[in-house]
Amino acid sequence: MFETDIPKFKTSTGRSLRNEEMIINMGPQHPSTHGVLRLELVVDGEIVIEVIPHIGYLHRCFEKHCEAMTNYQQVIPYCDRMDYVAAMNMEYSYVLGVERLLGIQVPERVEHIRVIMLELQRIASHLIALGTYGLDVGAFTPFLFMFRDRERILDLFETTCGARLLYNYIWVGGVSHDLPPGFIDKAKAFCKYFRPKIKEYNDLLSFNDIFIKRTANVGVLPADVAIAYGSSGPMLRGSGVNWDLRRDDPYSIYNRFQWEVEVGKGEMGTVGDCWDRYMVRMREMEQSANIIEQALEQMPEGDVQAAVPKRIRPNTGDLYVRTESARGEIGFYIVSDGSASPYRVKARSPSFVNLSVLPEICRGAMIADVVAIAGSTDIVLGEVDR
């Protein structure tokens, strides 16, 4: 049990005060929990002794749905709805798994389009993460700025496939629509517009004194704990672990582009604190813009549905596929029994796993810091609960 260093208080007559623990419920309806998460806090005064997360409020039996579908493609829209702010990343991972089961090679143009969409989605998702994180610790303006810029990405998605949030865009073997005329210019213009904005966010939020005081040295996640708890994505990299599946377990065509993996360095405090996790996301957006620009530059011609199979019936077998979503390692364990629909799909969602380390890093923090720590893990409850 955590030992507090609060001295035993006494009244002026010398009587000692009672000192006891208390349970506080944070959520499930609380703005700082980013959805329907309930945290049971055991507190001694302001100090958190234990955090017990309760999840499942948004459980929709995603895995059972997958088994009930009549074919593999029907699962894709459900993947969208797991992580609804980074839907492209979700559907891509599942589609990649099915393609590997089938042994399909997708055309070059499709690979390029997918990389562009995935990285645009990563920027859009990080903008939400950072904007709402600002809200969590009391900065309102950056949120508005970031949503303004995210809107431009959603417009790009809308011109491509008609949907702004839940796309069903990446198909097994291809994508649902080719890029519309003028997309490449618009996307280039976006990258050009977006780069200076990162400096604006930095001036406004990242290096703001109050923000640093709220986040530096708070919720420190050491590298060994992060690995043992299976953390991934910005959570893991924030702790100084140089690990990115796009580079370390290569898929698609990421190895053709010049970009860097950003890691937390403890610039404002300790390596692995909330500020580091925040800053990894901020810097990743610039790297994503680099990748997008290079992919746009190299875009080949071709038919985007040339490799779409008429019928999907993988051989009996199972595989685990993982890709780097905006939140970390999204993995799908897919079992095929040779029929037209999956026998079993397990989604290893990054938020679910990243959330499981929360009790570990909240121990000994103040109540207000729990809000900052939970925000810095950037969870999406749709994906935690599935």
Add this chain to the structure above:
Amino acid sequence: MTPQQISEKLKAQFSDRIREVKTEGVPDPSVKVAPEAIGEIAKFLRDDADLRFDYLMCLSGVDLGKNLLGVVYNLSSMTHRHKITVKVEVPVENPVMPSVSSVWPTANWHEREAFDLFGIRFTGHPDLRRILLPDDWDGHPLRKDYKVPEFYRGMKVPY
């Protein structure tokens, strides 16, 4: 190390408790092990200097039919950059196996999920409660023979 070398090493260490090795012609090479030995094998996989499987990517329950439930461990090593899949099968009447949450803390929630949705019990787990479904839910939905209950606390299911 290649999957062949990994499975050879496991066989040398655990002999007959390694039930089956599949490294050819499958997308993910896998090793099937005896359920009662999984705790020990997990510790060996993590601590052996040549293996160093420090990262449990995923732990999934599976209803294999034929009165068998399975648990699949997808492991990777950040140090050596190799992967292996470990599989365990337990009978559906008595689905009990040791927990690996002391080896990889991330298994804690994954095992709770497998318990919740498949009813697999992990001995030595620090906190084996339902995680996604309500505590008083009946049955384990991801089993293939699961029937959706008609009522939950007097509410009609499905609505």
